[in-house]
Amino acid sequence: MFENLQLMFYRYRKYILYLLALYVLAWGFTDYKTVFQGLLLGTSMSLYNLWNMVRKQKQFNSALEEGKKVSLGTASRMATAIVAVFFALRFPEYFHLISVILGLMTMYIVIMIDFAIQHNRT
Template identity: 60%
Template sequence: MPEIQERFSRQRKYMLFLLSFFVLGWGFTSYQSIFLGLILGTVLSFFNLWLIVRKMIQFREAVEKEQKVRSLGTMSRMASAALAVIIALEYPAYFHLISVVLGLMTSYLVIMIDFFLQSFHLRKKREER
C-alpha cells in the first residue's frame, strides 16, 4: 500500500501549501472572514482526507486477513463537515459560510489535480520510451 501513502504524502503537501496561502490571505487582506472560513473548511477537509486514507489502509488489511470489512468512515466525515457548518453558523462574524463549504471541498480538488498531474507524468514517460 505504499502507493496510497505516496499519494497522501503529495496531497498533504498541496493541502499545506493551500493552508499557508489562506493564512497569508487572512493576515494580509481585509477579507479575514472569507479566509478564516477557507482555513476552517480546509483543515477539516484535510482531516477527512487523512481519515479516508487511514480507513483505506485498514480496509486493505482486513481484506488480506479475510476479516469482516468495516465501513470507510462516511459518518465521521459527514459529522466533521456538519461541525464546520455549525461553527460557521454560530460565529458568522468570523467565518464566511460559503468559504467554509468551499474549504470542505479542497481535498477533493487536490485529489483531482494530483490525479491529472500523475497521469500526465505517466503519459509523458510512456511517450519517452
Template identity: 60%
Template structure:
C-alpha cells in the same frame, strides 16, 4: 498500497501549502472572514483526508486477512462537515459560509488535480 500512501503524503503536502497561502491571505487582506472560512473548511478537509487514509489502510489490511470492514467512515466525515457548519453558524461575523464549503472540498479538488498531473507526467 505503497503508491496510495505516497499519494496521501503528496495530498497532505499540497493542502498544507494551501493553508499557508490562506493564512497569508487572512493576515494581509481585508477579506478576513473569507480566508477564515477557507482555513476552517480546509482544516476539516485535511481531517477528512487523514481519516480516509487511515480507513483505507484498515480496509487493505482486513482484505489481505480475509476479514470484512464495517464502515469506511462516512458518518465521521459527515460529522466533520456538520461541525464546521455549526461553527460558521455560531460565529457568522468571523467565518464566511461559502468559502468554508469550498474549503471542505479542498481535499477532493487536490486529489482530482493531482490525478490529472500524474497522468500527464506519465
C-alpha cells in the same frame, strides 16, 4: 497498493498545507478575514478527512486480508463537514459559510488536479 496510496497522501497533504499557508498570509494581509478563516476551517477539516480516509483504507485492507468487515468512515467524514458548517453558522462573524464549504471541497479539487498532473506526466 497501500504504498502508492501513502505516496499520494503525502503529495496531497503537502499541497493542502501550502494552501493553508497561503490562506494564513491572505488572512493577514487582506480585509477578508472571515472569508480566509472560513477557508482555513474548511480546508483543515478537509485535510483531516483525507487523513481519516487513508487511515480507514489501511484498516480496510488489513480487515480484508483477515476476512473481517470494517467501514470506510463515510459517516465520520460527513460528521466532520457538519461540525465545520455548524461553526460557520454559529459564528458568522468569524467564518464565511461559503468559504467553509469551498474549503471542505479542497481535498477533492487537489485530488483532481494531482491526477491530471500525474496523468500528463506518463
